[in-house]
Amino acid sequence: MKAAIISDVHANLEALLVVLKDIKKRRLKSIFCLGDMVGYGANPNECIDLCLKESKLTVAGNHDWAAIDKTDIASFNPVAAEAIKWTKEKLSSDGAKKLKGLELAQQVDNLLLVHATPLNPMKWGYLLSLEDFEKEFNHFDQKICFIGHSHVPVAVYQDDNGYCDLVRDNPFPIVAKRRYIVNVGSVGQPRDMDPRASYAIYDGNNNSIEIIRLDYNVPLAQQKILVEGLPEVLADRLLAGR
Template identity: 45%
Template sequence: MKWAVLSDIHGNLEAFNAVLDCLSKEGIDRVAFLGDIVGYGANPNECIDLLKDIADIIVAGNHDYGSVGLTDTSNFNPVARAAIEWTAKELSTINRNFLLGFHLFSIRDDITFVHSTPYNPQNWDYLFYHDDLTMNFDSFQTRICFIGHSHVPVVFKKDKKGKTSSSKALVVRQEEVSRYIINVGSVGQPRDGIPDAAFGIYDAKECVFTLKRFPYDIGTAQKKIIKAGLPERLAARIAVGR
């Protein structure tokens, strides 16, 4: 079974289409989406419509819930909040109802899928290199957990002795006695200094995860953001991956 694991598309249709083109050549069996199909980008409805066609598993992100009133956005930064408010007005009724049906996590085939953290998904916490990982590994029972939210790819491992570590490995071959939390990065707004769309492919049979990067038409995505009246910073940042 080969999974494509995508996260944080954020209304970036150009990035999403580029990734779909890549996936068509990868022999993918199932697609999991880890949340935030909307927010920041100028094509929320179009991205939702594409997601409906391809995803086998979908979990909610904070921007998905924020745009339909299911999470408090008062603590969002002003740019993110402006994008949420714009998105809420743009959503079709059908797509609004679609977002309302998202759940916070999903478990399938010894894999946990969640947007933020397995420990407290509804708090939308971030998981970074320096964090204490113990409580998060204790919060799920599967061998592997895929996350998004930070837009920064990273692999966290807990070995047979209980020692935790992190790395930026592009290819991970699972050790039989180890467990993993893997952030697949962001399709639509990477923040690791690389503007190419990021996503993961997990071969469950071979127990191998591969982080993929794929270029897309950033210029067109930027023009759409500006034309929509969204904050200009949202257009600028996708060109630098920050």
């Protein structure tokens, strides 16, 4: 199986369209979406529709659940909370219905798909340090777990002795005696100081994974955010990639 894994589109239609075009160009037939289709950006309904239409499997992110009151926004920072309030007003009944139907985790072949963490996906914890990743390997059985949530693309492996480390190559080979947690980065709001949209390609035929980065029309996405009256910082951060 060969598949594209996308995450954290965050209602950024410009970034999503470029990513989907690239996926089509590479003739990848399967797309898996790791959630946070909405929040922050100006096109929530369009992004929900496109993600669900194009993806074979989609899991819920914390912003998806917040937009339909399934997650309390008390833990959200003020800007994220304001964006969710705006999203709730904009959300179509069809969009809300689609978000309500999402599961927290999905499995396909030897892959686990989850937005935040395998251990407790509903807690929406962040895996930031190597130690954070290391603890999670005991809480799933699959060979590879794909996650999003932090908006920072990174891959960590654990060998069969329990030793964990960062994967430093891109693309990188899937090694027989290793398991992996791969954060695919964010399509619509990257936070690794690189403003380009991020997604991953899983190639189960050739045993490799690659993080892809793509330029998109950042000024247009920024302009839409400002026109909608969303917080200016949400436009600024797209260009900064943080």
